[in-house]
Amino acid sequence: MRVLAAMSGGVDSAVAAARMAEAGHDVVGVHLALSRNPQSYRSGARGCCTIEDSRDARRAADVIGIPFYVWDLAERFHADVVEDFVSEYAAGRTPNPCLRCNEKVKFSAVLERALALDFDAVATGHYARIVDTPDGSRELHRAVDPAKDQSYVLGVLTQEQLKHAFFPLGDTVKTEVREEAERRGLSVAAKPDSHDICFIADGNTPAFLSKQLGEAPGDIVDAQGNKLGEHKGTHGFTVGQRKGLRIGTPAADGKPRFVLDISPVDRTVTVGSREELAVARLTASKPRWCGPAPSSELQVKAQLRAHGEEVAVTARVEGDEVQVSFDEPTLAVAPGQAVVLYDGTRVIGSATIDSVERVAAQHA
Missing domain, CATH: 2.40.30.10 (Translation factors)
Known part of the structure; x- marks a missing residue:
């Protein structure tokens, strides 16, 4: 089977590609260049899709012994993931960009291109399992490692996409993956995992959104409409948020307050008790x-x-x-x-x- 292995430059995707090649498949590695500014280097476990990651992926492909290419999907990623993320926050909603990336980029744009190039499937380093059923359909299941399970962000995949997907790490715990990478001589064996949102390398989401959307001051009120404080933009809040509210007036019961509702139209953030949440x-x-x-x-x-x-x-x-x-x-x-x-x-x-x-x- 001809398999396109998506290689991010991390340990998981490298081991996934190695396992597919070892299983006898005709594997080609591809790194997705998703950043408009690939010259920037990751900072510890933050960020991805940098020049550094591309080079790590290429070195891993060389060790595995498979061809390797870089696909520039930066414009598609920006339109379908970054712009969606910003517009959702502007509308007072809380999106999940990883889920959107899987839906719009990794298992739409990439899979479509792979099939057009006569590949049979795409393999990734996601922690999830695919189970083949007697009727020929495929089921998506949680990974055996609950701490690393990524089935939630793969819940957007359709049956047709699952029929062309492989998740080789679904039956393995993370410590075993790193040990396997070490045995295979992969230099990424000890590379830190990526955390937070990949296109916000410093992890400061409010600052990123403020730069994109600007300031739009408004009021912070309680459920009865009483003004408790002010803010610089509703995009700096998410429902359930407790920290960083900067409310001067303490609650009558002395307990913390949480964001209950976000209304960008009138620039109002409503807060209340845990019970009201x-x-x-x-x-x-x-x-x-x-x-x-x-x-x-x-x-x-x-x-x-x-x-x-x-x-x-x-x-x-x-x-x-x-x-x-x-x-x-x-x-x-x-x-x-x-x-x-x-x-x-x-x-x-x-x-x-x-x-x-x-x-x-x-x-x-």
């Missing part, structure tokens, strides 16, 4: 199913953040909308996030959260 249900749109769309009500688990815990829910699909009710009130559910549904370890699919219904509102 609790959500009973949500409505999501733009569903992406890893297999057939569910046709009945589901009693399943949901994950709301890349590293969040799963919670029990009842989900109902109504056309292009997904209604999700939580068995127990859930905190910090933000519009713009993805809700990914699971049946055991199997990923059913995902959708983008549009709105939430808070427990406090039901009792008002």
Whole structure:
């Protein structure tokens, strides 16, 4: 089988490519140049897609003994991931750029190009598993290493994309991957993992957004509309945020306050107690199913953040909308996030959260 191995320059993708080559596949390594400023070097575990990463990927390909190329997808990445990230924050939502990158770049642009070049599949270093079923379909499952599981950000993949994907590391824990890289003589064996948002190398998301969107001062208010403070832009906040609110007036009960709602139109950020943050249900749109769309009500688990815990829910699909009710009130559910549904370890699919219904509102 002809396999295109996406090589980021890190240890995971290098070992994934090595495993595919060792399994007897005809493997070609490709590094995706996603940065408009590739001259910048990563800072420790922050950032990626730099010249340094490209060179690390090339060295790994040489050790493995496979051809290697660099594909410039910087413009596609900027349009589909960076601009989407900025516009979502400007709209008061909280996007996940890694999920969007997997959907729009790695398993859309890259896979489409790979198939056009007569490759059979794309392999990546994601920690997730693909299970082949007797009827010929493929299922996406959680990785065996719960600390590294990345099935959440892959919940956007369709059945057709899964049929052309390989995740060779899904049955391995991270320590074993590094040990294997060392045995194979890969220089990236001890390279730090990338963290945070790859296109914000210094990790300062508010500063990045301020540079893109400018300042738009407004008020910070409580649920009753009382002004508590001021801010320089709603894009500096996310639902559930507790730190950095800079509210001069303490809460009557002395407890911390959290961001409940963000309204860019009137430049208002609403804060309240932890109890007011609790959500009973949500409505999501733009569903992406890893297999057939569910046709009945589901009693399943949901994950709301890349590293969040799963919670029990009842989900109902109504056309292009997904209604999700939580068995127990859930905190910090933000519009713009993805809700990914699971049946055991199997990923059913995902959708983008549009709105939430808070427990406090039901009792008002």
